[in-house]
Amino acid sequence: MRNSLKIALVVGLFCASAYVADPAFAQAAVQAPAQVQAPAPGASVALERALDDISGDGQPLSTTLQILIVMGLMTVLPSIILMMTSFTRIIIVLSILRHALGLQQSPPNQVLLGLALFLSMFVMAPQIEQINEQAIAPYSADEIELTEAIEKSGTIMHSFMAKQTRQSDLKLFMELSNKDGFASAEEIPFSIMLPAFVTSELKTAFQIGFLIFLPFLIIDLVVAAVLMALGMMMLSPVIISMPFKLLLFVMIDGWALTMGSLAGSFAT
Template structure:
């Protein structure tokens, strides 16, 4: 996956080989069953890192793998739909006035599985054009990295605003590009994350607005009745929950989030 960063030095290229090999090895069981050669991918990648064809020592291999395992989740989450989904669901929980319901584990699980649903076309494309051919020794590892990078690149370009791209192109003093495919990953990644944050807060504002109106109505009513010592949150929370259930809020929210991604 580091190969997606568009860094062309030999050291970064070898680390990219390691990351893609890890994706092959730790792919879901359903994909692994379709790639009989996946179990040897990590060994071949580790042999490539040495540069002279000699494998690294076992202790150094374990050290590299543990380091990559800490980086890989961040890269995967930042390059997929996870960021937008988890932020919107967190704002929804705050709008309902619920502090720990649903708990963080539930929100993360919902975000993860909805991200898998949104990214399913890209995952299937990577599996068909990169993982399976590489596991069957039909293409080289570098070609598999390139194909996987193109798929993620195309997904992120569709979700990124032009203003954010221009901002980071100017900050990085990058020359103008002829086509979106020529945008380097060093520019596309921060632009994509920035665009996702902006989109998530826009969606969150639209979700927050009706619940804010309920809070204002309840607070004004209590003030008019002289019940200033009673917390408006206690009274408004049942009304917000009732409204959310009556409009089938979870289905609307999840469906709207999934539909907000350009395909």
């Protein structure tokens, strides 16, 4: 149990060390833009030190303290992992779709989260397979160290985020961090790639959501205009327009179109 807790603790420390060891956050030694390196080497050093001596005084942490640290990291790691995948775009579009239909609690939040999670697994399947082949399987076979497995996993996720991120968003955060002159996308550190990726995903999600919302908005306007022409101003247009929107959505097989469009919106 101590070994499993140590591995979980080290994985959590990697997420923190990737930021702390990142040149964008190193205030003591600022490098030239051409000499900026990816955060993986710094993270590897932090991981190796954590494996050798977690407590810093030559004594490993107690099992109770390790459990407390791991439980604390578990509250943060899921959010970090979800923000590095396609989950953000999918859940936002599905939420906008529910509001466009005029349905407040149907489908329930649990159903939307489940749809977004499993569709994210479908979209991320190539990356999951690469991580399994290049990192998890070799590490399970004792062919590579844990630090190397984490570095390879980070490289795969970095490549996925780079394909989905707009150049304008990358340029924005490069300017904010006073970093420029990266020769390739692989050299961009996670401290710049992560916020640029999330910002780009939010913009894309709202663009898709607007296109989905537009036809349902037209139905609402038409129904409201007809009710006003009939002098039925006290009747809520939502009550009349909702059946028509549901009928339209079912007739065009809306769920299949939405899921297919979301899955196809990610660059490969």
